[in-house]
Structures are given as structure tokens and as C-alpha cells.
Amino acid sequence: MADKTDVKQGTLALMALRTLETMGPLHGYGIARRIEQISGDALSLNYGTLYPALLKLEQEGSISGKWGVSDNKRRARYYSLTAAGRKQLRKEEREWEQTAAIMARFLAEPEQTS
Amino acid sequence: MRAARAFLSRLRGLVVKSEKDRDLAEEMALHLQMQIEDNIRSGMAPGEARRWALLKSGGLEPAKEIYRDRRGIPMVEAVLRDLAYAVRHVRKNPGFAVVAVLTLALGIGVNTAIFSVVNALLIRPLPYPQADRLVRLGEFDKKRGQGIQTVSYPNFSDWRNSSATFERMAAWRVVDLGVMGPVQPEQISAAATSPEFFETLGVVPELRGALLSDDGAPFAVISHGLFQRQFGGDRGAIGQSIRVGQASFRIAGVAPRTFHFPPGVDFWFQERFWNPGSLADRDGHNFQVVGRLRPRASLEQARAEMETIAGRLERAYPKSNQDQGVKLVSLHEATVGSVRRTLLILMGAAALLLLIACSNVANLLLSRAATRRREIAVRCSIGASRRRVVCQLVTEGAVLAALGGVAGLAAAFAGVKALLRYAPEGLPSVQSLRVDGATLVFVLLASLLTTAIFALAPAWRLSRTNLNDALGSAGRASTDGGGRNRVRDVFVIAQFAMATVLLIGAGLLLKSLVRLQDAPLGFRPDHLLTVQLRGPYFRQGGPGAWSGFLREVIEKTGKLPGVEAAGATTELPVEGVSWASRFSRPGESYPSDAARPGADYRIVSPSYFDVMGIPLLQGRVLSDRDDKGAPAVAVINQALARRYFAGENPVGKVILLDIWGGTARQIVGVVGDVRQGSLDAEPEPEVYESLMQRPFPATVVVRTRTEPMSAASAVRAAIWAIDRTQPVGRMASMEEIVSQSLGLPRFRSMLLGLFAGLGALLATIGVYGVLSYSVARRTHELGIRAALGAGAGRTLRLVLRQGIGLAVVGVALGLVAACAVSRLLSSLVYGTTVTDPAVFGAAALLLSMSAVLACLVPATRAITVDPVQALRHE
Numbered sequence: 001m002a003d004k005t006d007v008k009q010g011t012l013a014l015m016a017l018r019t020l021e022t023m024g025p026l027h028g029y030g031i032a033r034r035i036e037q038i039s040g041d042a043l044s045l046n047y048g049t050l051y052p053a054l055l056k057l058e059q060e061g062s063i064s065g066k067w068g069v070s071d072n073k074r075r076a077r078y079y080s081l082t083a084a085g086r087k088q089l090r091k092e093e094r095e096w097e098q099t100a101a102i103m104a105r106f107l108a109e110p111e112q113t114s
Numbered sequence: 115m116r117a118a119r120a121f122l123s124r125l126r127g128l129v130v131k132s133e134k135d136r137d138l139a140e141e142m143a144l145h146l147q148m149q150i151e152d153n154i155r156s157g158m159a160p161g162e163a164r165r166w167a168l169l170k171s172g173g174l175e176p177a178k179e180i181y182r183d184r185r186g187i188p189m190v191e192a193v194l195r196d197l198a199y200a201v202r203h204v205r206k207n208p209g210f211a212v213v214a215v216l217t218l219a220l221g222i223g224v225n226t227a228i229f230s231v232v233n234a235l236l237i238r239p240l241p242y243p244q245a246d247r248l249v250r251l252g253e254f255d256k257k258r259g260q261g262i263q264t265v266s267y268p269n270f271s272d273w274r275n276s277s278a279t280f281e282r283m284a285a286w287r288v289v290d291l292g293v294m295g296p297v298q299p300e301q302i303s304a305a306a307t308s309p310e311f312f313e314t315l316g317v318v319p320e321l322r323g324a325l326l327s328d329d330g331a332p333f334a335v336i337s338h339g340l341f342q343r344q345f346g347g348d349r350g351a352i353g354q355s356i357r358v359g360q361a362s363f364r365i366a367g368v369a370p371r372t373f374h375f376p377p378g379v380d381f382w383f384q385e386r387f388w389n390p391g392s393l394a395d396r397d398g399h400n401f402q403v404v405g406r407l408r409p410r411a412s413l414e415q416a417r418a419e420m421e422t423i424a425g426r427l428e429r430a431y432p433k434s435n436q437d438q439g440v441k442l443v444s445l446h447e448a449t450v451g452s453v454r455r456t457l458l459i460l461m462g463a464a465a466l467l468l469l470i471a472c473s474n475v476a477n478l479l480l481s482r483a484a485t486r487r488r489e490i491a492v493r494c495s496i497g498a499s500r501r502r503v504v505c506q507l508v509t510e511g512a513v514l515a516a517l518g519g520v521a522g523l524a525a526a527f528a529g530v531k532a533l534l535r536y537a538p539e540g541l542p543s544v545q546s547l548r549v550d551g552a553t554l555v556f557v558l559l560a561s562l563l564t565t566a567i568f569a570l571a572p573a574w575r576l577s578r579t580n581l582n583d584a585l586g587s588a589g590r591a592s593t594d595g596g597g598r599n600r601v602r603d604v605f606v607i608a609q610f611a612m613a614t615v616l617l618i619g620a621g622l623l624l625k626s627l628v629r630l631q632d633a634p635l636g637f638r639p640d641h642l643l644t645v646q647l648r649g650p651y652f653r654q655g656g657p658g659a660w661s662g663f664l665r666e667v668i669e670k671t672g673k674l675p676g677v678e679a680a681g682a683t684t685e686l687p688v689e690g691v692s693w694a695s696r697f698s699r700p701g702e703s704y705p706s707d708a709a710r711p712g713a714d715y716r717i718v719s720p721s722y723f724d725v726m727g728i729p730l731l732q733g734r735v736l737s738d739r740d741d742k743g744a745p746a747v748a749v750i751n752q753a754l755a756r757r758y759f760a761g762e763n764p765v766g767k768v769i770l771l772d773i774w775g776g777t778a779r780q781i782v783g784v785v786g787d788v789r790q791g792s793l794d795a796e797p798e799p800e801v802y803e804s805l806m807q808r809p810f811p812a813t814v815v816v817r818t819r820t821e822p823m824s825a826a827s828a829v830r831a832a833i834w835a836i837d838r839t840q841p842v843g844r845m846a847s848m849e850e851i852v853s854q855s856l857g858l859p860r861f862r863s864m865l866l867g868l869f870a871g872l873g874a875l876l877a878t879i880g881v882y883g884v885l886s887y888s889v890a891r892r893t894h895e896l897g898i899r900a901a902l903g904a905g906a907g908r909t910l911r912l913v914l915r916q917g918i919g920l921a922v923v924g925v926a927l928g929l930v931a932a933c934a935v936s937r938l939l940s941s942l943v944y945g946t947t948v949t950d951p952a953v954f955g956a957a958a959l960l961l962s963m964s965a966v967l968a969c970l971v972p973a974t975r976a977i978t979v980d981p982v983q984a985l986r987h988e
Contacts, residue, residue, distance in 0.1 A: 028141055029148040046172025047142055052184040059123035059184075060116045070144075077141050088116075 012045075012053045013062075014096060017081060017089040020063060025080040027070060028054060054079060062088045127185040128194070138181055142174055192502070196509035203510060204517075210482065211514065214475045218518025220872065221471030222560050223525025225464045226549075228865075229556045230530050232457050234547045235450045241372055243316035244406075248445035249413060251283070251403040251420065256437045262448070265403050267385065268396045269427060269435070270308065273403070276423045279411040284314040285401040288376055289388070290646070290811065292841035294357040295344030301646060301843035302340065304358070304381035306388045314406050315375060319367030332387035334363035337380040338371040361387070376402070396434040397772075404445060417442045436709075456862045459938060463619060463869045466612045468564065470873050473605040474880045476568035479511065480602050481887045483572040504573045511569020519561035523549075526557070536864075538857025571601055602884050607924040609877040610961060613870070614928020617957035618936060620870035622943050623863035625953055629945030630859055636788035636797065637687060638727035639848040641678075643822035644686055645814040645829055646843030658742070661809035663837065668719055668814065670832045676819050677829075681722035682805055682812040686848070688855045690791045692716070695773035695801065699758070713754055714790055714800040715773055717810050722802075723749075723785055725817045731755075733765035733783030740782075741806040748779035754799030755784045771801060779803070793855060794944040815848070822847040862942070874961060877924075882968035885917040889972040896976050897984025906977040913973040914966070921965030925958050932957075 012035075019034045020026060026034070031054070032045045057063045062085030070076040081089070127134070146167055153163035171177065204211040239245040251273065252262030265273075267285060274283040286307040293300050305311070312319055312335070319335045334356070345351035355362045363383055385392060392398050407416055424440040443451070483490075490503055527549055534547055647667070664682055672680040685691045692714040704710045720736040722728075731752060740747050748769065755764045764781050771779055779801075787797035805812060814833075818825045826845045833840055853860075889896070896909060904912075936948040946953070 027144070029145040032145070033152075044170065046170065047145065047174065047177035048172050048180045051138065051142070051177060051181045055181060055184050056120065059120040059127075061119050062116075074144060074147075075140070076144050077137070 014092045020081040025078040027076040124187050196506045200510040200513040214514050215517045217471045217474050219521030219525050221468035222522025225468050226526035226557050227529030228460050228464045230553045233552050247407040249405045249442050250445050250448040252441050254439040254441040256439045262441045264399045265401045266396045266399045267393050270403050279416040279419050280405040281408045282310050282314040283405040284308050284311040285403045287400045297344050299839050299841040301841035302380040303378050305379045306385040319369050332363045333366040334383035335367045337369050340380040341368045467869050467873050470609045470612050470876045472564045472567040473609050474876050476571050477602050477605050479572040507573035508569045511565045515561045515565040519557050523557050538861045606881050606884050606920045609880045610921050610924020611928035613873040613877040614925050615932045616870035616873040618932040620866040621953035621957050623866050625946045626944040627859050627863045630793045633793050636786050639852045641818050642848035643816040645845050666836050671829050674828050678817040679725045680816045681725035682719040682814045683722050684717045684810050687788045687790045688852050692790050695771050697769050697771050714798050717803045717805050717808050719805045725815050729786040731784045735783050736804045740804045746779050747782045749783045749802040751800040752787050753797050878964045878968045881917050885969050886972040889976045893984045896979045897981040901981035909977045910973050913976045914969050917969035925961050
């Protein structure tokens with residue numbers, strides 16, 4: 001497991017929102033699994049990272065949590081994207097793309113020879 | 115927006131906890147379960163699957179911890195936890211809490227009450243628009259260099275007309291007169307003013323109506339109080355005429371209810387309707403002047419400009435204006451300047467008292483802290499950071515301070531009420547005294563400050579607790595290391611030093627008060643009733659009729675049952691109001707009028723000296739035969755005789771008095787000196803004339819055989835039996851007037867005495883507490899000493915030395931400090947010096963004695979320690 005990195009600050013929220021948008025309502029475990037899978041198991045989410053992040057999104061009104069029943073008939077807390085969350089997602093996507101583009105340009109620049 | 119929403123949600127999170135905790139636990143349990151199942155599905159053995167799932171979770175409890183922090187606001191939660199703990203702690207130790215809270219309440223309450231006075235008088239602006247631009251102006255005798263003096267009307271006019279720095283300027287003088295109101299004749303004080311009096315102050319009389327058109331007929335503004343008393347607040351009175359003396363004024367308006375300038379005045383009219391002659395009299399210095407500066411003019415500019423103008427007047431009118439300068443002070447300063455020093459000293463004393471209270475509570479906390487070392491050590495050993503421990507202890511302190519603050523505020527309300535009741539009459543604008551926003555802020559700051567002082571020391575000490583020591587031995591420490599008491603010792607020393615300073619200050623003021631009360635008045639104030647009668651203007655027939663009326667009043671009241679005799683005077687002694695006149699002896703020549711000597715001047719009835727008990731020293735007093743037709747005579751006092759007739763017999767000599775145009779008077783007698791001004795001022799030279807020769811409004815004095823006020827109604831009835839229309843003014847016993855003149859000195863010495871007493875008490879309790887605690891901690895050691903043969907005397911000395919040593923060091927420091935600060939009192943002491951050795955010695959002795967008493971109790975406890983008990987205790 002040592003080769004798995006922790007999630008970079010600020011990116012988890014975006015990933016979670018994106019996950020909920022593509023997958024629809026999902027419980028915590030589902031969100032974690034999905035993120036790990038998409039990352040090709042490069043990321044590992046422990047509870048101390050995941051649940052506070054979900055709580056923060058819920059407190060900000062981007063997602064809402066509701067108790068429901070899972071596929072195998074167990075009580076589970078399902079998170080779904082709210083309208084505000086969708087807007088927030090769009091905004092963060094844009095910002096992220098910008099940041100990524102800037103970073104890309106920096107990294108692409110050939111090293112100066114002094 | 116999002117942040118705000120999250121914040122609100124977190125606030126909510128502070129409240130609902132247990133339910134959310136269960137939810138999270140369930141959510142995480144499900145997560146783990148699903149992970150385990152997935153692991154099994156991917157081929158792990160159940161035990162292995164569970165191990166991996168748990169590993170991956172990163173620990174359930176830490177996760178919950180992080181989650182909780184995100185759910186609420188960790189810092190707030192910590193504070194809330196500390197608060198809850200502190201409250202529990204306080205409730206578990208009610209005795210300790212009550213003592214601490216009461217001590218703090220005392221300190222905070224006293225400070226708040228005094229602050230509310232300081233706020234009302236010194237900080238809050240005067241109740242006029244742009245009050246900071248108002249300036250008092252006065253003439254100023256350059257040779258004698260005395261304070262601000264009254265101004266002659268022509269000088270005032272010239273100042274006003276020449277000044278560019280003043281927007282407006284107004285003059286006034288106060289006259290006592292009788293008003294024939296519709297309800298009853300009433301004696302009032304009136305202000306005879308220049309035009310623009312109200313405009314200068316920026317006050318608009320209410321209900322002005324259409325009476326501004328000045329057709330030359332006399333008009334006046336009346337006070338709200340008079341409007342209510344005489345007209346029942348009926349607006350119909352506006353425009354009506356009201357008779358004042360023999361003149362009649364049209365009521366042009368009513369002053370606002372809150373307007374009291376000059377204080378005690380009910381009636382404002384212009385001088386030109388009253389005594390037009392004074393408008394041109396450059397020698398009649400009777401007016402007070404106030405000016406309003408232009409918006410951007412400074413007091414300095416105005417001062418420079420006015421000095422130039424005064425210089426010009428000096429050259430233009432050398433006869434009257436030689437050496438007449440001009441003096442300017444802000445109206446605020448002129449109003450409250452006289453009490454500033456008193457108030458600041460009281461504020462400083464209150465602050466010292468608060469510091470003493472704080473160090474007492476700090477010592478209480480320190481003592482408790484020692485017994486709590488084990489608890490703190492346990493906290494530290496299970497991971498509490500020093501910061502957390504300090505936070506917790508400071509929170510406990512803050513809870514105490516908050517309780518103390520609330521109790522202190524209650525005390526302040528009571529204190530302000532008491533101050534209002536006992537405030538001397540001389541305290542300006544004391545009516546506006548109240549507990550307001552500024553006061554509340556002050557309480558808050560005072561509480562915070564006290565917390566900082568008394569809670570940080572113990573917290574700092576405790577947080578440095580050595581874990582090993584504390585866990586190993588705390589609570590059963592066989593002996594207290596010497597160094598550990600040092601903080602407490604410092605507090606005790608500081609307390610005694612501050613208490614010493616307070617006691618010395620109070621002692622100096624009390625001694626001054628006693629000296630003032632013992633100051634020779636020059637007359638007998640007991641069994642004297644005084645009755646103000648004003649208004650010869652009232653009497654048909656002019657001054658002569660007044661003289662006859664007065665003679666009849668004196669005769670009739672003197673014969674009333676219970677009355678020995680009656681007399682009259684233009685001004686009573688002690689009240690500080692005197693007329694003054696320059697005088698000279700025939701044949702003397704002076705470079706100018708202003709260079710001639712001055713004397714106080716009173717017009718009295720012949721019986722006055724006898725009634726007042728003023729001794730006759732030479733010649734005779736005035737007699738009934740010295741009336742209108744007889745030669746003009748005068749009686750002088752000893753001070754005048756000594757200063758201007760040294761080595762001569764003044765009786766039979768002639769003096770020329772300026773006051774009525776340089777008339778000659780023959781001196782017929784010399785009487786004893788009387789304190790006419792304030793009690794701390796030595797008597798000035800004085801001249802008395804007869805009311806029979808020069809009729810004037812007067813105050814009747816009646817010597818009674820019984821309590822003076824009991825004769826009041828009979829005296830009033832006797833006056834009204836002669837003339838029902840005569841207004842009867844203030845009736846008061848002379849003793850009361852003397853006592854009132856001591857109002858401010860008494861006020862400050864009583865308050866300072868109270869503070870000093872409380873300070874000494876707290877300091878005594880402080881040393882008692884520290885020593886008791888120390889003896890309790892040293893039971894074991896004392897037991898060993900006793901077992902090894904230390905006698906009672908030795909033990910007693912050992913303990914006493916500790917406590918008394920601290921007190922003595924504190925007192926010594928206090929004496930040194932008092933030498934330095936007692937100079938602040940120099941303008942307030944009378945008949946003693948600010949380094950009076952008797953007062954210093956008494957304060958030191960008193961505090962040392964109380965320290966000995968406080969130390970004796972724990973010391974006797976120390977010698978009764980039973981060695982067997984003490985050692986078994988181990």
C-alpha cells in the first residue's frame with residue numbers, strides 16, 4: 001500500500017462531486033470505491049479523509065445525505081448532488097482545468113540555460 | 115455564501131451531537147462491512163479480509179475524531195468543554211467560588227461606580243451642540259495672578275466686538291429676585307444676560323412663539339421647572355406678562371427641560387431691561403462670559419487674540435483696566451476642573467483596590483492550584499498540551515471574573531445610587547450620572563483585565579508542573595519547597611504596599627477634613643436658622659420701605675417663642691459669596707484705582723454680630739441709631755485692622771469705600787474674623803455696614819433655643835403676617851450650610867477612607883489565607899519539628915515571621931510609594947502636609963497590627979500540631 005498516495009488537498013471534493021454526477025446517489029463506500037477505481041487504485045481513501053470531506057460538502061449544501069436501503073437490503077446513507085452542488089462542480093471543473101493548463105505550460109517550458 | 119452556510123451548519127453541529135455520532139458510527143460500520151465483503155469476494159480469508167479492511171480505513175476512532183472536528187468548531191467546542199468543566203468546578207467548590215466572586219465583585223463594583231462618575235463628569239461632553247467650542251472668558255488680575263474673574267459689561271462688549279476667533283460671545287450675572295407667579299410669590303435665581311445668550315450656547319428655547327420681534331418691551335425666558343410650577347405647563351402662558359419685582363416681563367419662551375445654565379437659574383432676561391446703567395460701567399466687574407469659537411479657531415489663537423484686545427483696553431482705559439488681563443479656559447474645564455483631581459484620585463484608589471482584590475483571588479487560585487497539581491499532571495500525562503491546560507485554567511478564571519463582573523455591575527448600580535444620594539452639591543452635572551454603555555464596556559474590560567491578572571499566574575505555574583514530581587507526591591507533599599511560595603509572597607507584599615498607599619491617602623484626607631471641621635469659624639453655627647429674603651424691588655415705596663419692613667421682620671421674629679434674637683446680612687458666611695470693595699484712607703494716594711487695597715463687604719443689621727456670636731474686640735458694633743439720618747459708619751474685622759491699622763487704634767478713623775462711589779465711613783468698632791469663603795481660606799479683611807443706612811435684599815438669621823428648623827414655620831408665618839406677598843426663599847440651619855460647604859472634602863475623604871478600609875481588610879485576609887495554607891501544607895514539617903523538640907515559642911516565631919515579614923516588607927514599600935504619590939493630594943490637604951509623619955506612622959502601625967492579628971490564627975494552629983498525628987498522616 002505504500003505506493004498509494006493520499007488525495008491532494010482540494011481535489012477530493014471535485015472527485016466526489018463528479019462521481020455523484022455520473023453515478024447518481026451513492027453511499028460513502030461506493031464513492032470511495034469509484035474514486036479508487038477511476039484513479040487506477042493510485043489513490044487510497046481512508047475514513048478520516050473521506051467522511052469529513054463529505055460532511056464539508058453537505059454543510060456547504062453541495063450534496064445532501066439521506067438514509068436509504070442498499071442493494072443487499074442494508075440501511076445506508078446515500079449522498080446525492082444538489083442543484084447548488086452541480087453549479088459548484090461546473091465552477092470547480094473550470095478552475096481545475098485552468099490550474100491544470102497553467103501547470104502544464106510551466107512544466108512544458110524548456111529549462112533555461114544560464 | 116457557501117462558507118456562511120457551512121458555518122451555520124457547524125454551529126448547529128455544536129448542539130446536536132449524540133445522534134450524529136451514532137449515524138457516523140453506523141455509516142462507517144457499513145463501509146467496513148462492505149469492504150470486508152469485497153475483500154472476501156476477491157478471494158481473501160475472512161480474518162485476512164477484515165484485517166486489510168481495517169488497515170485501509172486508517173483507524174476508525176481517529177477518523178471519527180477528525181469528522182467531529184469538521185462537524186463542529188473545535189476551538190469553540192474546547193472552550194465550551196472548558197466552560198462546562200469550570201462551571202462544574204465552581205459548583206463543586208461553592209465556598210471558594212463565593213469568596214472569589216465577592217472579592218472580585220467588590221473590586222469591579224467600586225471601579226464601575228467611580229467610573230460612571232468620571233464618565234458623567236469628565237468624559238461625556240457638556241450637553242450643548244459642539245460643546246468643545248465653548249470657552250469661558252474672564253478678567254485676570256495680572257498682579258495677583260488669581261483665577262478667572264468677573265468682567266465688566268463694557269469690557270465684555272469690546273471683547274465681543276473686536277474678536278475674530280469667536281463666533282459669538284455672551285455675558286451673564288446671576289441675581290436673586292422674587293417672581294409673582296400666578297400660584298404663589300416665589301424667590302428664584304435669574305440670569306441677567308447679554309443678547310445672544312442662548313445662541314452662544316447653541317440652545318433654542320422651546321415654544322418661542324412669534325415673540326422674537328423685539329419692540330423694546332422687556333421679555334424673558336423661563337425654566338421648564340418654573341413653567342411647570344407656576345403655569346402647570348400651560349402653553350397659554352407664553353406671551354403673558356409676569357411680574358418680577360417692580361418690573362414686568364413678557365414670557366418669550368421656555369428653556370428645554372435639560373437646560374441648567376447657569377446652574378439653579380429659573381429665569382433669563384437681558385441686562386438692558388434690568389439695569390441699563392451697568393452696560394456702561396467699566397468698574398462694575400459683575401459678569402461671567404462664555405464664547406463660542408469659530409469652527410476652525412483654536413483656544414490658543416483665541417487666547418492670543420484676546421490678550422491683544424485686553425492690552426488695547428488697558429491702554430485705552432488705564433483708570434479701570436490697568437493690569438487687567440484676560441483668561442480663557444474651556445467651558446468643560448471651567449465646569450468640572452475643580453473636581454477633576456478628586457475624581458482621578460478616587461479612580462486611582464479604586465484601581466488599587468481592584469488590584470488588591472485580584473491578587474487575593476490569584477492567591478486563592480494558587481493555593482487551590484497546588485492541590486490540583488496531581489489533576490493537571492494526569493491531564494498532561496495523557497496528552498494535554500500546555501496550551502490546553504493554560505486555556506482550561508484561564509477559562510476557570512474567566513468564569514469567576516464573569517460572575518464577579520455581573521455581581522460587580524449589581525454592586526455598581528447600588529453604588530451609583532449611593533453616590534447620587536451622598537454626592538456633594540458642588541459636584542457639577544451629577545444629575546446625568548447613570549450606568550450607560552460606556553460603563554458596561556468598562557465592566558467588560560475590567561473583568562477581562564482582572565482575569566488576565568489573577569488567572570494567568572496560577573495557570574503559568576501549573577502548566578510548568580513537573581509530571582514526575584506531581585504524580586509522585588502531589589497532594590501529600592511532605593514539605594513545600596521554599597521557592598514555590600514566591601509568587602504568593604509577592605502578591606501579599608504588593609497587597610500590603612497598595613493598602614498602605616490607600617490608607618495614607620485616606621488618612622491625609624481625613625485629617626484635612628477634621629482640621630477643616632475644627633477650623634475656627636469666627637461665629638457659633640449651632641441653633642441658627644437662616645431665611646433668604648430677596649426683593650426690595652417688590653416693595654411699593656422703594657428702599658426706605660424695605661428697610662422698615664426688614665426692621666419689622668427682625669423685631670417680630672426675634673420675639674417669637676423659642677427664639678433668642680434675629681438679625682440679617684446680605685450674604686451668609688461660609689457660602690463663599692462676598693461682595694468686595696476697594697478702599698483707602700483719606701490722604702493716601704495710589705497710582706491707580708486697581709492698586710488700592712480690597713476688602714470683603716457685607717451689609718448687616720445691628721443685631722447681626724450678637725445673633726451670630728461674632729465677638730466685638732474694640733469700640734462698638736452698629737446700633738439702631740445708625741440710620742438714614744445719622745453719620746455713615748462701618749465696622750471692620752480684625753484682619754483689616756491688623757493689616758492696615760498696624761499699631762493704631764482704628765476706632766474713630768475714616769475709610770473711603772469705592773463700592774458706593776468713594777463715600778467716607780467712620781470706623782466705630784472692630785469685630786472678630788469670620789470664615790466667609792470656603793473653610794480652608796484664611797479670613798480676608800472685611801468691612802460691615804448697616805442695613806438701616808443702606809437697605810438691601812438680605813438673609814435673616816435667627817438664633818433659636820431649640821433645634822433651628824423647628825422654628826421655620828413660625829418664622830415664615832411671622833414674615834407673611836407682615837406682608838403676604840413677600841417671597842420666602844431657602845430656609846436652612848447654619849450648621850447644615852457649614853456641613854454642605856464641606857461636601858466635596860467629606861465626599862472624597864469618606865470614599866477614599868472606604869476604599870482604604872476595604873483594601874486593608876482584603877490585604878489582611880490575603881496574608882491570613884496564605885499563612886493558613888502554608889501552615890496546613892507544613893503540618894508534616896511542623897510535626898517533625900515538634901517531635902525533635904521545637905518548643906511552642908519557636909514554632910510560633912517561625913510562622914509569625916513568615917507572615918509578618920511579608921506584611922512589613924509590603925508596608926515599607928508602601929511607605930516609599932506613598933511618599934512619591936501623596937504629592938498628588940497636595941492641593942486637597944488642609945492643615946497638614948502630604949508627608950505627615952503621624953498619618954504615615956498610623957497607617958503603617960494599623961496595617962502591621964492587622965497583619966499580626968491575621969497571622970496569629972494560623973500560628974496558633976501551627977503550635978497545636980500533634981506530632982504523632984502529623985507523622986501518622988504520612
